[in-house]
Amino acid sequence: MDANVRLRDIPSVDELLRSAAVVEAIECFGRQPVIEALRNVLAAIRNEVREGGDIPTSDAIATAAVAALETNDRSTLRPLFNLTGTVLHTNLGRALLAEAAIDAATEAMREAVALEFDLESGKRGERDDHLRALVCERTGAEDATVVNNNAAAVLLVLNSLAAGREAIVSRGELIEIGGAFRMPDIMLRSGVRLVEVGTTNRTHARDYRDAIGPDTGLMMKVHTSNYRIEGFTKEVGARELAEIARERGLPLVNDLGSGTITDLERFGLAHEPTVSEAIADGADIVTFSGDKLLGGPQAGFIVGRSAFIDKINRNPMKRALRVDKIRLAALEATLRLYRDPDRLSERLPTMRLLARPKADISEQAARLAPLVERTVKGAFNVSVIACESQIGSGALPLSTVPSAGLALAPLSGSGRILAELAAALRRLPMPVIGRIERGSLVLDLRCLEDEEGFVANLEHLDPPGGGPSS
Numbered sequence: 001m002d003a004n005v006r007l008r009d010i011p012s013v014d015e016l017l018r019s020a021a022v023v024e025a026i027e028c029f030g031r032q033p034v035i036e037a038l039r040n041v042l043a044a045i046r047n048e049v050r051e052g053g054d055i056p057t058s059d060a061i062a063t064a065a066v067a068a069l070e071t072n073d074r075s076t077l078r079p080l081f082n083l084t085g086t087v088l089h090t091n092l093g094r095a096l097l098a099e100a101a102i103d104a105a106t107e108a109m110r111e112a113v114a115l116e117f118d119l120e121s122g123k124r125g126e127r128d129d130h131l132r133a134l135v136c137e138r139t140g141a142e143d144a145t146v147v148n149n150n151a152a153a154v155l156l157v158l159n160s161l162a163a164g165r166e167a168i169v170s171r172g173e174l175i176e177i178g179g180a181f182r183m184p185d186i187m188l189r190s191g192v193r194l195v196e197v198g199t200t201n202r203t204h205a206r207d208y209r210d211a212i213g214p215d216t217g218l219m220m221k222v223h224t225s226n227y228r229i230e231g232f233t234k235e236v237g238a239r240e241l242a243e244i245a246r247e248r249g250l251p252l253v254n255d256l257g258s259g260t261i262t263d264l265e266r267f268g269l270a271h272e273p274t275v276s277e278a279i280a281d282g283a284d285i286v287t288f289s290g291d292k293l294l295g296g297p298q299a300g301f302i303v304g305r306s307a308f309i310d311k312i313n314r315n316p317m318k319r320a321l322r323v324d325k326i327r328l329a330a331l332e333a334t335l336r337l338y339r340d341p342d343r344l345s346e347r348l349p350t351m352r353l354l355a356r357p358k359a360d361i362s363e364q365a366a367r368l369a370p371l372v373e374r375t376v377k378g379a380f381n382v383s384v385i386a387c388e389s390q391i392g393s394g395a396l397p398l399s400t401v402p403s404a405g406l407a408l409a410p411l412s413g414s415g416r417i418l419a420e421l422a423a424a425l426r427r428l429p430m431p432v433i434g435r436i437e438r439g440s441l442v443l444d445l446r447c448l449e450d451e452e453g454f455v456a457n458l459e460h461l462d463p464p465g466g467g468p469s470s
């Protein structure tokens with residue numbers, strides 16, 4: 001039959017709008033989006049018919065339009081299962097917030113709050129007032145302020161205290177954190193001239209002393225949070241550096257990065273320098289992140305001596321880098337949890353996940369293995385394995401936490417089937433993100449708390465190379 005004649009047989013938008021499926025879709029998505037989706041599907045069908053293809057039924061057209069609407073309506077920022085084994089995964093949003101922080105943030109979103117308003121006097125207040133006491137009490141610092149993230153904190157501190165002057169840093173501490181945070185670049189952008197001292201592996205006190213001159217604005221120590229230099233090494237400790245800085249009347253800035261405010265040993269982890277230790281060791285300013293080991297929302301803390309914090313607060317850049325009421329509310333609620341360290345591992349997801357015992361995770365893996373096996377039957381062998389979780393975000397880079405998980409190994413075929421399985425897992429209503437390791441797809445179960453949700457979600461899996469649905 002002539003293609004033009006057949007084109008006339010394609011149902012019209014008006015006809016389709018009367019079908020039950022489309023009426024239902026209008027309820028859900030609204031009239032305009034549904035009409036647009038139908039037009040898109042019809043345009044594609046017209047092209048196919050011109051090429052000699054068949055005309056689908058009205059039902060099939062409606063179904064295709066609804067499917068397109070559903071796909072389009074899904075947020076790309078939707079929740080997922082982080083089974084990568086990295087607890088604080090920067091690309092997956094780092095710390096999960098405590099319920100108390102979520103409640104506080106939700107309330108702050110919904111209501112007007114006394115953000116810069118002093119309820120006592122009825123006069124103007126300061127944003128930092130809500131956090132200052134809590135931060136100082138947890139860190140021993142005199143004063144504190146908070147900005148968008150730790151990169152912003154470092155930028156602001158350098159610019160406020162040493163713009164147009166020199167900052168002295170050991171060569172062994174010129175870090176790069178993933179995502180374009182490189183200490184030399186931040187220094188340049190903050191208007192500070194970087195003076196590198198020592199060598200990659202060894203820096204001595206005399207290197208710092210020799211570098212100090214009339215243009216020196218500050219001395220800086222950077223926690224090498226995501227690597228270690230081992231072997232024939234020498235670094236000048238924070239305490240000794242503080243002495244040198246004090247002798248010469250210079251501020252010492254310590255960028256801790258993760259900067260925990262509690263002893264991680266409590267949770268069975270290795271020691272990570274705390275903010276209190278850095279303050280006690282004589283740093284004038286310490287910077288650290290809100291969404292790394294602290295377990296709160298993205299933020300950058302600047303704590304230390306009042307005179308320097310005042311100077312930082314007077315910098316107009318501060319206004320450009322400040323945080324909003326939502327994050328302040330979440331930060332305040334998170335910090336409050338630290339007043340009761342005994343219950344921290346129950347209440348703070350970051351600590352709860354990091355402290356989760358391996359035996360508990362192994363049991364969960366044993367429970368889930370048969371279910372996962374059934375889902376990928378015929379294509380993959382599923383086994384319970386011991387593995388190592390990472391803290392992530394540059395905290396304790398060399399120490400891992402014993403964990404357990406599932407390894408899905410292809411029964412036959414190439415490495416491509418693994419990539420296909422990983423893609424199928426990413427397409428689930430709640431995407432599952434694992435890691436490919438030594439010929440298997442590994443799901444580290446340390447961060448799997450909603451086991452029921454995981455199992456229900458898995459029913460939607462369309463695995464490559466067989467499986468129950470093919």
Ligand SMILES: *Cc1c(COP(=O)(O)O)cnc(C)c1O
Pocket residue numbers: 149150151152154175177181222223224225226255256257258288289290299300393394
């Ligand atoms: C993570 C880190 C930063 C950057 O902090 P963000 O909160 O990601 O901006 C800076 N310095 C060190 C040492 C870090 O570990």
